[in-house]
Amino acid sequence: MNYSELASRMLKAADAMEGDTLKVVASGREYQGILMPHHEFSDPDVLVLKMKSGYNVGVRLDGSSAVEVISHAERKEKPARRQKNESGLKTVAVIGTGGTIASYVDYRTGAVHPALSADDLLGAVPEISSICNVKARVLFSIFSENMDVKAWVTLAQAVREELDKGVDGVIIPHGTDTMGYTSAALSFMLEGVERPVVLVGAQRSSDRPSSDAYTNLIAAGRFCVECAMPGVFVLMHETSSDTTAAVHLGTKVRKMHTSRRDAFASINSRPVARVHFNGAIEVLQNVAKENREHYLKDNMEENVALLQFYPGMDPRTFLPLMKAHKGIVIAGSGLGHVSSSMVEAVREATASGTIVVMASQCYYGRVNLNVYATGRDLINAGAISAEDMIPETALVKLMWVLGQTDDRKKVEGMMTADLRGEIAERRDVDD
């Protein structure tokens, strides 16, 4: 969306451009600040000014408004950024995929642009160059709701390539919408990964005072360099205040809030580490395994679907869909249940060769098909327990397992075994 005709005209008349310091009078009040770029989400009549306080203020123009330039910004060409190898610093690859965090921020104006080059991406967080040498590339520039199985494979290959070239860690700026799915996919494809691979996102775009983009990126850099724990992780704000980030295991993490900065939670697990923005990194659980061989196992079966059970779910609708897939994960109710009529659909789907895995729509806690008759009926119908995996991780794992083998026994064995920290040891707790 561009500026309205009114706003364009007033800015042109005042010879005002992005980065200039303006005085704007609107609705009887006077505002002074640096003109921020107008982007897609802005109201066409609103100028955004960065105030001395650092906060941005939106000023709505109308016919009685006045715009005046107090000082013009220097209009120089941005020098190309050099990626020099400072001695003593570790090297971290940054592979951009898109999302709020991967937008380019001009520090002078706080402007947000889509990150289109490695240079832009690095320019956004200059502080990171004191932490590590950054080797940046932009692989995709998409909203994460458009990530798909093929994109996961491309990304896993790119990560493996960087690790093979010897980088000390990989940071993947990623849209938050499906970051948990991608982290699970990388966890399975990058078997025995020998160095940290950290997905990092932002819930607030970089032009907002409350943005978590810089803090999360820098924390990811510090985690790669200072902690160096091998594995695939998601790093995001831990609380709604600006003090710590939590590093979650890539197979145990879920976006649990639409907008808060601390939207991500470890489910049925603790975070592996806590990064204090002004302090040390606490390791909460060490998930690294010693002396592992590493492999890229990037065969994924795409013909797998995720369904949620609900009362009234009609087997006449869902049985054909289940039969048409090689694998189905059902987020059942409670301990992993479905209605009797859906149990019959599971039986028929399984008989036709579909692998059916039962997870729980409760998310927290563990599937247990041995407690109630419905669960035992599901076992008899051929369903496999997702144990304490969230349905999304069970979905991604089933895609991966079916990419490795077609043998039903092997699929069942792999689905119920802990391969990447995705299944916690069973405890008998009565809480």
Added chain:
Amino acid sequence: MNYSELASRMLKAADAMEGDTLKVVASGREYQGILMPHHEFSDPDVLVLKMKSGYNVGVRLDGSSAVEVISHAERKEKPARRQKNESGLKTVAVIGTGGTIASYVDYRTGAVHPALSADDLLGAVPEISSICNVKARVLFSIFSENMDVKAWVTLAQAVREELDKGVDGVIIPHGTDTMGYTSAALSFMLEGVERPVVLVGAQRSSDRPSSDAYTNLIAAGRFCVECAMPGVFVLMHETSSDTTAAVHLGTKVRKMHTSRRDAFASINSRPVARVHFNGAIEVLQNVAKENREHYLKDNMEENVALLQFYPGMDPRTFLPLMKAHKGIVIAGSGLGHVSSSMVEAVREATASGTIVVMASQCYYGRVNLNVYATGRDLINAGAISAEDMIPETALVKLMWVLGQTDDRKKVEGMMTADLRGEIAERRDVDD
């Protein structure tokens, strides 16, 4: 599952029956306690003894075990319970539907039986008769994963009938698996309900020391009598300790743990009240509206489905399914998003007459289709925002709304309006 041949033989030889106090020697240890009934979930070789401490112990018999009766229980007929109207007490209807909580518990032995009569149901919690006069009936006796739209309608009619007869409140013991769906369904069908309707469940069967069945039932009785807030609610343990129950609004509650007693949470809302088991009832928010007319609006459209978006979701599979339904709720990613190819499927489904509602698989937070391009594309494709409703409540509401009207504009208006506390007022929070 019955006792094994070995166990049956040993019990018969000792003339031991349920309720008798036994001495059992097994694996070199001696146990003394009251013989509990053997039920479906028990191991065939295991006797369950209630010890003096109140805890149950499972004792596995083998060829070297010995069973001896120390004292026989009185074997008297259970007297029929009288439902007398004690003066001064309010009257509460208890409508049984099944589930763990509705099992009959014999206080002498702690035995669990399915509740098949109103007398059994009442016998389970004799303390409740000092709180209110109970008018009990068993409507269903099913696992709640088998509740469906028709059962919701039958239940709503039964509740309305009891209220019309003048009871002061209605308690509905219900399986926990789908209790949140049922509470949402009753909330919509019982428009303007004038007295409390409380669904109550148990996560632990009554024969376990940690059972929450009694405490929750008694708390529900107290809430109906002492608080008398009109509305449809779910009452369950508030924490994992045995001190308080939370009363959740029927449209804002979700089962968030497979097994913990505090599995239920108010999502995007606070509980309406806290019942201290040994103290007062705190009202946390009063949701009662004054002077309402009440109606039973029990028309529900069954041809509505719930889908969860995931990366790789294939429109070729899901478009025909969407078109075949009158309404679809999609639990989208983040603020309520789907991939571009699924946006196209939404557009085609909407064009064919299907109502599509976007909720969020994050559960916490609010759908906002105005922030990103994907959301705006979804609005243009005809999708309706579920606001801060959980997907399950959005599903049930859409079934109900489509049962009231076919007019697209009216459906959209009703779906985005707060009718039963299901949509909170929008706040602009930057946390």
